[in-house]
Amino acid sequence: MLRGLSIKNFALIEQLQVSFDTGLITITGETGAGKSLLLGALGLLLGKRADLSSVKDSSKKCTIEGVFDIAHYELVAFFEEEDLDYENETIIRREILPSGKSRAFINDTPVTLQSLAALGAKLIDIHSQHQTLEVTTTDFQFEVLDALAGAAREIKSYKRGLKLLKEKEKEVNNLVANREVFTKEYEYNTFLLKELEDAKLQSGELKELEERHDRLNNIEEIQERLSGSIAIVTSEEIGVSDQLNVIKSNLSKIASFSSGLNDLSERIQSIYIELDDIQVTLLDELDKLEADPQQLEQASQRLQLLHNLQVKHNVSTIDELIILTQELQEKVSKTESLSEDIEKLKNEMITIQSQLDEVAGKIHKKRKKTLPVFIKELEDILQALGMPNASFNAELKLQDNYFSNGKEILEFLFSANKGGSYGELKKVASGGELSRIMIAIKAILSRYAQLPTIIFDEIDTGVSGEVAHKMADLMMNMSKNLQVFSITHLPQIAANGQNQYKVYKEDIDNTTVTQLKLLDENERVREIAEMIGGKNISDSAITHARSLLKL
Known part of the structure; x- marks a missing residue:
């Protein structure tokens, strides 16, 4: 208020x-x-x-x-x-x-x-x-009828169900539209997916493959350089190993003379040990080398395949190809399951519609029971308001459609004259009649x-x-x-x-x-007396005013 x-x-x-x-x-x-x-x-x-x-x-x-x-x-x-x-x-x-x-x-x-x-x-x-046309709208008429019928709980339940039904319907429409798009792309996506899945992509594979290819492709040079390096280390008289061994022997004999000489002796010892280890590794690497034209061809073909896939899909890494594979799998899977998903949603819609029908039926029963009571009370009030022949002819008709507040349409017709034909309120009721109808309806509604x-x-x-x-x-x-x-x-x-x-x-x-x-009280008496008789207030107007005020 x-x-x-x-x-x-x-x-x-x-x-x-x-x-x-x-x-x-x-x-x-x-x-x-x-x-x-x-x-x-x-x-x-x-x-x-x-x-x-x-x-x-x-x-x-x-x-x-x-x-x-x-x-x-x-x-x-x-x-x-x-x-x-x-x-x-x-x-x-x-x-x-x-x-x-x-x-x-x-x-x-x-x-x-x-x-x-x-x-x-x-x-x-x-x-x-000039603002009573609201009473002529079906929404307002239903609002009044439902308030009198005490159908608020059912209306709330119905609106929740209708909202859910529309959401499911939207989902179905989206899936149907997607299915049309996905189906057109399905064969192409399936082809791309098979091509990627057949490639058996592995993260980090490209670097290892390139190294293997380079090794096999340059195996003769690698063998030559490894053999030459081994020879330099192991050659008699001028080999690095023998020369370093002489240095090591010389320094070990004078290491005790100073800490500096001792440090040099230890460093040479470490170098000698490291060189010995390098020699063993060089021999191992040489032993592992073996020309294999078949492996080289396989590596070349694999590299070419991966390169072609990267160019085809405009990516630069194997990981990006793997992600693309996953995306294609999802698209293909979604396309294959769309029909099943659509059918599932349609079954859910049927269940919701059944529940809505049940609630709408309860609303209809309450409205149908209340409507004649409302009409009778409305006509009685209008009779007291100077419309003795005001009459309403109202009917609720169940429909197949789901409206915002139920499954009915309401025909709310009015006649102001005895024996007159009924018509829509906004067409047959005058402004003054609409005013009285509105105040009558609001008076009834205020109790509910x-x-x-x-x-x-x-x-x-x-x-x-x-x-x-x-x-x-x-x-x-x-x-x-x-x-x-x-x-x-x-x-x-x-x-x-x-x-x-x-x-x-x-x-x-x-x-x-x-x-x-x-x-205040006296001012009200004079104001109402003036409303009764005009500016020149008479004693009778004052008396009448006091009577109206019950003073």
């Missing part, structure tokens, strides 16, 4: 701050006094677009702030989705800067107009004779659902006498379950409010400004 409203520098409003209570709140005032400005300010607060023309003084900032008690609205999930701090007392603020830029805040957190409008729709519901604050903007235009009293009683009954504002010219409705506010214009320092005032 709206607890407080603060408006600064908006249209004819210089500064206004007002608090509101629960129940029925009536707002009165002369035509042109500025009641529409309040709705304009609230509209900005609820997410409507703004421009600099709505600012009183364009050199200053315009601020509109509303304080809302949302403890009973179950909006915690909404705040979590929007990443906002939840407070039972939530503050919404809208600012229009001198530059023309507009900003919006929820609990001091900047938000987009889209987020603001989404929250605003859950907090305030504004109705005027937690509605946002409702503002009726002169929805009682054209109503008088006993019907005005009935409409006032209806608003009063609604206000037992929710906060109701009524901007009205009817004294019967104005007097029924627990609180009454007056909108008026006032000249201050040669400037006309709009003010909003909470009336």
Whole structure:
């Protein structure tokens, strides 16, 4: 509910701050006094677009702030989705800067107009004779019927199932589309995969293969160079081994004469040992060498194969070819299993559809049972509101299709005259009739659902006498379950409010400004008397006003 409203520098409003209570709140005032400005300010607060023309003084900032008690609205999930701090007392603020830029805040957190409008729709519901087409929509009619039928749990279950069904259907469509694409590529991918799998690729193979090929391809040079090296080491008289042995012998004989000579002797000893080891290794390497034209040819062919595959697939390593092999295996496997996957998903869809049919059947039973009760109550209220011949002809028809809230279509037809033909609400009901139908539906709905604050903007235009009293009683009954504002010219409705506010214009320092005032008892008597008899208030008007106020 709206607890407080603060408006600064908006249209004819210089500064206004007002608090509101629960129940029925009536707002009165002369035509042109500025009641529409309040709705304009609230509209900005609820997410409507703004421009600099709505600012009183364009050199200053315009601020509109509303304080809302949302403890009973179950909006915690909404705040979590929007990443906002939840407070039972939530503050919404809208600012229009001198530059023309507009900003919006929820609990001091900047938000987009889209987020603001989404929250605003859950907090305030504004109705005027020009804003009643909602009642003609099937979505709204189902919303009312389901609230009365107590079908919220089934509707929630149905929507979960429908969401899952659409997800599965999307998966099937994607797989079918992929199957068409993959099938075209399947034979080619299979050919490429076989070629790579036949190559029996091994990580690190290329380096080893290149070394083996180089060794076999240059075996004569390797043998020659190894043999020459062995000869240099082992040759008698001039062999490196014999010469080094002489040096070793000489140094060992003088090693004891100084530490430096001793170090040299040890180093030569180490070199001699290392050379001996090298000699053994050279002999081993020479022994292992054997010309093998067949192995050389195999290595050449293998290298050529790997090179061709790298060029063909535009890669530079064996590891990349291995990764490509794995990717092709996945594609081929996926193509081969697509039909099986599609069939599995279709079976899952059949199961979900069966469950949806069951839930939709429960929803249909509840709706069908509730519909005549709702129609009877609606016609009774409209009769009290001066539409004695108002009649509805409504029918629920089950369909094969899955709609957003069930498997039915609702024909909700209306006739205002006895014996008249039925037609769609938006085609046969006048603006005044739609207004009364809307207030009647909201009155019924308020007993079954937690509605946002409702503002009726002169929805009682054209109503008088006993019907005005009935409409006032209806608003009063609604206000037992929710906060109701009524901007009205009817004294019967104005007097029924627990609180009454007056909108008026006032000249201050040669400037006309709009003010909003909470009336006390005496002020209410005079205001309602003026609504009854005009500016020249008579004693009878005062008496009538006091009677309406039950004073």
